[in-house]
Amino acid sequence: MMVVRIVLIVLGLVVLGGAAFAAFAWRSEIEPISGETAEFGADLLERGAQLAAVGNCIACHTVPGEKAFAGGLPLPTPFGTIYSTNITPDPETGIGRWSEEAFRRAMREGVDREGRHLYPAFPYDHFTRVTDEDNRALYAYLMTREPVRAEPRQNDLVFPLGFRPLLAGWKFLFLDKGPHQPVAEQSAEWNRGAYLAEGLGHCGACHTPRNALGAADSSRHFGGGEAEGWIAYAINESSPAPIPWNEDSLAFYLRNGWHELHGVSRGPMAEVTGNLGGLPDSDIEAIAIYVASIMGEPSDQRRAEADRLLEEVRSDAAKSGDVVQAVDSVVQPQGSDIHGEGAAIYAAACATCHESDRPLPFGGLDFRLSTAVNAASPQNIVNVTLFGLPPADGEASSVMPGFAGALDDRQVGELLAYMRARFSGREAWDGVEEMVRATRSGDYPVTIRPSDGIERAPTNVGAEY
Structure with a gap:
């Protein structure tokens, strides 16, 4: 009898706990609207377009080559694949029956119109900071896009993460709800930049490391992360930029997607800089002011090293832009026989652009200035070497051929080992050839272990990068 009583008590506690959690996780449905097209003013729509650009909404909610905002883009995560949703005003498969209240709740709380919890691949942990006025403008913009009937694809997540009520627990632990709070001690420009970068811009979604449960690690704000198979470099005081x-x-x-001392944007960041082109200069400058403040002033030592590097680069450029002379100057690093082939490949495939007198954005960056060559992980330079840089649609842009078809995994590995030794002076990368093989084939996950100790599992890299 005692055993039976214990079992009944345990079952009762389980039932009570389940009921309590269900009550905690439950969210009500918000009544649908008629679906008729609302009238919005031109100024509101223009503002909404700018805000959608800041949020880079089109990048995640559009499959390349398909209708804008119709969803269906696979977003690989350590927990499985999530497919983005249709945010066109289609009444059946999109948000056409969402009221502004329903839209605002999704942005602030990560809950859809029907009361279902949304996965934080939709970065509502950042969007919660957006003001009612900006939510209204963004809502107006999306509700006036072309309606597209596109049934959402089913997410492919590890058990039991397909059970959405569990997300209520994640939010309890990690979602800090509430609009952005200005800092009185800072300037209006700084506060504007903080609002854009931390809110709709959700810079930290890529540039901040994540914990084991997929939440941003606030103790390492802007300390570097991973997005779509690319390393999002640290944009705080630990930035690896030379x-x-x-x-x-x-x-x-x-504003432009490139800078003469830092190179060109690529991968997901190319989409970001492309979309930011529609913002007023004041907003761009505000974001720059805020991010620069997070990076802080460089130390005297780092500033002196940068000055010496710049003097060296500019002195070499002044001496000659002759590609032949540049190629003839390629030498094998002292004490190494492994980079002989890497040096030859560099001379044949890279020096023509990267050691010419053609400036950015149409020439190649001097690799001594390259963050990718100086970074702890070679993932980004692997991506660019294999897949190149595609031209932007309808405008002049940087372009680079991919070498996936011309170089095998070993050759790419030797090329990058040579570049690391010649242009960075830093310790050699480990496992480059393995990373090249995995990036080329999509045989993921591969865990990168850079010197900062953060483990990142890159996701598949499409050839469009």
């Missing part, structure tokens, strides 16, 4: 960023260089880069 030349420190400042307000002017950040603003130029965000």
Whole structure:
């Protein structure tokens, strides 16, 4: 009898606990609207378009080559694949029956119109900071896009993460709800930049490391992360850029997608800088002011090293832009026989652009200035070497051929080992050939273990990068 009583008590506690959690996780449905097209003013729509650009909404909610905002893009995560949703105003498969209240709740709380919890691949942990006025403008913009009937694809997540009520627990632990709070001690420009970068811009979604449960690690804010198979570099005081960023260089880069001392944007960041082109200069400058403040002033030592590097690069450029002379100057690093082939490949495939007198954005960056060559992980330079840089649609842009078809895994590995030794002076990368093989084939996950100790599992890299 005692055993039976214990079992009944345990079952009762389980039932009570389950009921309590269900009550905690439950969210009500918000009544659908008629689906008729609402009237919005031109100014509101223009503002909404700018905000959608800041949020880079089209990148995640559009499959390349398909209708804009119709969803269906696979977003690989350590927990499985999530497919983005249709955010066109289609009444059946999109958000056509969502009221502004329902839209605002999704942005602030990560709950859809029907009361289902949304996965934080939709970065509502950042969007919660957006003001009611900006939510209204963004809602107006999306509700006036072309309606597209596109049934959502089923997510493919590890058990039991397909059970959405569990997300209520994640939010309890990690979602800090509430609009952005200005900092009185900072300037209006700084506060504007903080609002854009931390809110709709959700810079930290890529540039901040994540914990085991997929939440941003606030103790390492902007300390570097991973996105779609690319390393999002640290944009705080630990930035690996050989030349420190400042307000002017950040603003130029965000506006144009390149900077003469830092190179061109690529991968997901190319989409970001492309979308930011529609913002007013004041917003671009505000973001630059805020991010530069997070990076802080470089130390005297780092500033001196950067000055020496710049003097060296500019002195070499002044002596000659002759590609033949540049190629003849390629030498094998002292004490190494492994880079002989890497040096030859570099001379044949890279030096023509990267050691010419053609400036960015149409020439190649001097690799001594390259963050990718100086970074702890070679993932980004692997991606670019294999898949190149595609031209932008309808405008002049940087372009680079991919070498996936011309070089095998070993050859790419030797090329990158040579570049690391010649241009960075840093310790050699480990496992480059393995990373090249995995990146080329999509045989993931591969865990990168850079010197900062953060483990990152890159996701598949499409050839469009």
